[in-house]
Amino acid sequence: METQAYPKWQLALDSAAIALFALFGALLIYSGITSFAVTSQNSEFLAAKILLMVLAAWLSADFVSGLVHFLADNFGNPDTPFFGKVFIYAFREHHVDPKAITRHSFIETNGANCLVSLPPMIYIWVATSPTHDYLLRLYFVLFFLSIFLTNQIHKWSHMDSPPRLVGALQSAHVILPVAHHAVHHAAPHDKYYCITCGWLNAPLERLHFFQAIRKLLK
Template identity: 25%
Template sequence: MDQLSSIVVDIASVPACLLAVDLLSGFIHWAEDTWTAPGASKLLDQWVVLDNIEHHRKPGTIRAGHYWATNRVCIALALVVGCALVLLGVHAWQAFAIVALASQSNHVHLWAHSANPPRVIAWLQRYGILQSPAHHGEHHKRPYASRFCTMTNYLNPVLDGIHFWRGLERVIEGCGATMWRASAARQGY
């Protein structure tokens, strides 16, 4: 690859990495909301499920936690994946950029619940480069079945528009799984 092509690839990689993390956040969030019921695993309850249910009930409380409480799960997962990339001999900076961005994805989510985020974050939210409060607010409507991606404003309209998550749920239900989200909505979660 000549130097110009490699510069073009590097520049194009920046939004591509952000969208990759947006998609990743969507998958993880969708899986949490749709398939993880409380009571199945103590470990999952403690680290993921109960916090997630609490967040739907009281979205504003995400602002009350300190930095580590907000980001510990994403940072722990990112460290595991980052170490695996090093051990596998991956050199592409994009892979590490995705992992680093993903480690902060819940903080981007927190800013989408903040009336006064740092000025640079508010500017990025205005253009949807980071997810805006208005965009994320649509997810917080029962039965919490759309806008699962939490990094930007760009992927959700596409994925919701083509009924991506519904299609995936139909395939998984076809394999015999029971959707937690449907019963959760009936139970008033």
């Protein structure tokens, strides 16, 4: 596959997406902080519920990362309108040159995930209540942040010398470990698609989940 330059229009789009993601993320986090006192008075076992939301959001992001990765690897092509340039090309290039992602800027690495998160993020901000829907909002804030981190985590898994804290989190399998992700990069690249933490890769592989989806869609 011929390597394509990062176009200026995509740089502008990704930059705007990251800025808007940061804005609405900050608004949601601020509303959560200011609503915490009211919510804590009206909700039993709030600490346990918050921990459950953290786990649910992390696992949800891992699953979504795998599903998107699977679809981009197996359907469409880099010439598919809009999605080809913004999403599919990056995944296909990655198999040809796995280290290419380590040369991408912060904006190029994380812009697409911010872009795809914006519509549901704005909807959650507009359509839900900071107090009555506190746990729902918390779940989605954590989910969006996990999605935002996913491609950065993926990038770290290909770096020869990631930051020390990142290396510790990889070793503890809190985030995607290097050796774990290497399973996906063994030809024919048809397993272990989840790239946030990779916790769901083994269970989904045992269930033949992505193989079933491929048969269904093809």
